[in-house]
Amino acid sequence: MQLTNRSKVVVDKKMTFMERIYIPAILGGMKITLSHLFKKKATIQYPEQQREFSFVYRGKHILKRDEQGRENCTACGLCAVSCPAEAITIIADERKKGEEHLYREEKYASLYEINMLRCIFCGLCEEACPKDAVYLTEELVPAQYNRKDFIYGKDKLVQPLGTSAHPKTYKPYKK
Amino acid sequence: MEIPVEFLLEKTIVVVAVFTISLVIAMYSTYAERKVSALLQDRIGPNRAGPLGLLQPLADGVKFFMKEEIIPSSANKALFILGPSIAMMTACLTGAVIPWGSYLDFNGVQVALQVTDINIGVLYIFAVVSIGVYGVMIGGWASNNKFSLMGAIRASSQMISYEIAMGLAIIALIMTTGTLSIGEIVQQQTTDWWNIVYQPLGFFIFMVCSFAECNRTPFDLPECEAELVGGYHTEYSSMKLGLYLFAEYINMFISSAVMSAFYFGGYDIPYIETLNLDQNMVTILGTLFFFTKIILFIFLFMWVRWTLPRFRYDQLMNLGWKIMIPLAIANIIITGACILIF
Amino acid sequence: MANIIFYILSGITLCSALFVILSKNPVYSVLSLVITFSCITGHMLLLSADFLAVVNLIVYAGAIMVLFLFVIMMLNLNDAAAQPGKPFLSKLAAFVAGGLLLISLVYLLKGQQTGHIDLSTLDNNFGSAQELGKILFNEFLLPFEITSVLFLSAMIGAVMLGKKDLKDY
Numbered sequence: 001m002q003l004t005n006r007s008k009v010v011v012d013k014k015m016t017f018m019e020r021i022y023i024p025a026i027l028g029g030m031k032i033t034l035s036h037l038f039k040k041k042a043t044i045q046y047p048e049q050q051r052e053f054s055f056v057y058r059g060k061h062i063l064k065r066d067e068q069g070r071e072n073c074t075a076c077g078l079c080a081v082s083c084p085a086e087a088i089t090i091i092a093d094e095r096k097k098g099e100e101h102l103y104r105e106e107k108y109a110s111l112y113e114i115n116m117l118r119c120i121f122c123g124l125c126e127e128a129c130p131k132d133a134v135y136l137t138e139e140l141v142p143a144q145y146n147r148k149d150f151i152y153g154k155d156k157l158v159q160p161l162g163t164s165a166h167p168k169t170y171k172p173y174k175k
Numbered sequence: 176m177e178i179p180v181e182f183l184l185e186k187t188i189v190v191v192a193v194f195t196i197s198l199v200i201a202m203y204s205t206y207a208e209r210k211v212s213a214l215l216q217d218r219i220g221p222n223r224a225g226p227l228g229l230l231q232p233l234a235d236g237v238k239f240f241m242k243e244e245i246i247p248s249s250a251n252k253a254l255f256i257l258g259p260s261i262a263m264m265t266a267c268l269t270g271a272v273i274p275w276g277s278y279l280d281f282n283g284v285q286v287a288l289q290v291t292d293i294n295i296g297v298l299y300i301f302a303v304v305s306i307g308v309y310g311v312m313i314g315g316w317a318s319n320n321k322f323s324l325m326g327a328i329r330a331s332s333q334m335i336s337y338e339i340a341m342g343l344a345i346i347a348l349i350m351t352t353g354t355l356s357i358g359e360i361v362q363q364q365t366t367d368w369w370n371i372v373y374q375p376l377g378f379f380i381f382m383v384c385s386f387a388e389c390n391r392t393p394f395d396l397p398e399c400e401a402e403l404v405g406g407y408h409t410e411y412s413s414m415k416l417g418l419y420l421f422a423e424y425i426n427m428f429i430s431s432a433v434m435s436a437f438y439f440g441g442y443d444i445p446y447i448e449t450l451n452l453d454q455n456m457v458t459i460l461g462t463l464f465f466f467t468k469i470i471l472f473i474f475l476f477m478w479v480r481w482t483l484p485r486f487r488y489d490q491l492m493n494l495g496w497k498i499m500i501p502l503a504i505a506n507i508i509i510t511g512a513c514i515l516i517f
Numbered sequence: 518m519a520n521i522i523f524y525i526l527s528g529i530t531l532c533s534a535l536f537v538i539l540s541k542n543p544v545y546s547v548l549s550l551v552i553t554f555s556c557i558t559g560h561m562l563l564l565s566a567d568f569l570a571v572v573n574l575i576v577y578a579g580a581i582m583v584l585f586l587f588v589i590m591m592l593n594l595n596d597a598a599a600q601p602g603k604p605f606l607s608k609l610a611a612f613v614a615g616g617l618l619l620i621s622l623v624y625l626l627k628g629q630q631t632g633h634i635d636l637s638t639l640d641n642n643f644g645s646a647q648e649l650g651k652i653l654f655n656e657f658l659l660p661f662e663i664t665s666v667l668f669l670s671a672m673i674g675a676v677m678l679g680k681k682d683l684k685d686y
Contacts, residue, residue, distance in 0.1 A: 033482040034215075036214070036215050037214050298571040302571045304579075305579025305583075306555075306578060306579060308579065308583050309583070312583065328587060331587070355568075
């Protein structure tokens with residue numbers, strides 16, 4: 001099957017004299033490098049200039065709240081089950097009286113941890129979630145000095161109150 | 176033997192100027208190397224230190240000086256220091272016989288833009304280059320390290336092998352010009368065609384050999400960073416390493432100058448005499464033209480470096496002994512036949 | 518001025534030549550031999566034999582001594598203590614040979630007339646490649662050609678020795 005028209009069959013034929021003195025080939029190579037002198041440069045001047053993230057970029061997770069500021073997550077555990085890297089740990093708890101303004105469902109996650117060293121940012125948790133709770137944002141997971149700092153708890157994951165934007169437009173790095 | 180003061184003063188100024196210019200050009204060759212490599216690879220290159228990154232060589236120099244100076248405890252201390260000194264010294268010595276321009280006329284006092292036009296200038300360059308091998312050998316041996324020694328032997332055998340072909344290429348040139356003085360070789364080209372017309376094959380051999388002499392790609396086995404554990408300078412650090420690397424850039428500058436003086440007319444601008452310019456004007460323009468040629472050659476060095484991969488050691492020796500030397504001898508025979516016939 | 522240079526050069530030449538035979542480390546010996554050759558080049562320059570001077574530098578200091586250095590570095594002879602002592606017979610032979618060389622040198626130099634040659638009276642071309650070539654190819658053509666044949670045979674011999682087994686080629 002021919003995939004591209006650039007593929008060549010390898011033959012071990014004897015080289016002609018012109019091929020053996022290599023000079024035409026060297027000149028051809030030098031022509032190519034010279035043409036690159038005038039091509040558009042691929043460099044991005046990093047601190048001043050930043051590259052656009054792809055629309056489907058998957059970065060740090062966020063645990064969504066609904067319009068009234070209640071956590072969507074009901075600790076069903078589907079995200080933890082779907083996670084191929086087994087990065088998610090959940091402990092479920094029952095919603096007490098008077099906590100209706102905090103949690104949307106009767107059951108909620110008292111502990112929701114993602115180990116960012118294990119996470120491969122595949123986005124399967126986002127797809128598995130039936131409650132629209134976990135999303136992957138365009139935020140980067142920064143480097144840390146200690147391994148334990150990579151285990152993100154609810155303090156880092158839950159969407160801050162008052163930022164009720166759609167997760168895909170929730171871009172803290174964009175001004 | 177009395178030496179007039181004016182003569183001393185004149186020569187001192189020329190020497191200092193040549194020395195400074197070769198150092199500055201070598202310094203900016205390092206910048207140009209990085210810039211050219213970047214441009215050929217679709218990058219931008221140094222642009223942070225100063226406008227357009229022009230202060231980058233200074234930053235590199237400061238970096239080299241600030242780095243920790245390590246002399247291995249089992250190394251031979253005196254020779255370890257002597258190695259890079261010889262490399263740098265021989266690199267700087269060659270500039271003395273190259274005619275950088277014709278002469279300037281200050282109210283009847285003629286100042287030649289050449290340190291000295293000795294009648295064996297061509298051989299002088301060879302002598303200095305052959306002494307330069309010691310810098311590499313001593314440095315590699317004094318490090319007291321197997322890999323340095325192997326690197327030194329690799330480097331010096333490469334330099335000796337290509338020196339032969341280079342010398343044979345030059346013999347053909349000397350046969351056509353009939354002189355060993357570089358000033359005279361350039362002088363002949365101002366009235367005649369450039370030597371490249373008479374010696375195209377000789378120029379090609381000379382160019383390839385000077386690539387090898389300067390340890391430039393595709394012949395940069397003496398210092399390949401990736402697969403041969405550096406080379407003779409494995410144990411070197413700080414400014415001693417800097418001297419080795421810097422000497423290489425000075426050598427590149429000098430061999431560009433030699434190539435343009437031998438084969439491309441040196442400071443000669445074709446048909447400049449038809450413009451009837453002032454002598455000083457002609458000299459200055461000629462010198463500028465000479466430096467343009469040199470810079471083009473330096474660019475060629477870099478262009479080749481970022482195009483071709485490195486030779487294997489046996490390929491390098493095969494090319495030197497089995498192709499370049501027979502070619503150079505054939506060139507001598509052809510040249511001799513042509514001189515005999517015409 | 519020339520005298521001062523001559524005495525300085527002679528001093529360095531003699532010291533480095535002595536160091537060649539007195540040094541325990543063969544690498545030092547080779548390097549001081551290089552210095553000796555360079556100083557002799559300086560002497561030749563003082564005698565306005567430019568061509569000979571530079572060729573001496575290229576051939577001896579630049580090529581032959583590099584090969585010496587090659588061999589000594591490769592064989593790693595720098596440990597003098599590890600070498601077996603020379604037998605008495607070879608020491609005696611070396612002494613006799615050296616003594617004979619000394620006697621012949623003294624005899625040669627004794628017959629030479631000494632005197633001053635005014636260098637300024639010499640032709641400007643003296644010692645140049647043209648003059649040397651004319652002498653070599655006129656007066657001394659036969660010795661010159663015989664020497665080159667000798668070199669050629671030595672070269673062929675070296676190539677033959679260098680090949681391990683002729684059947685392989």
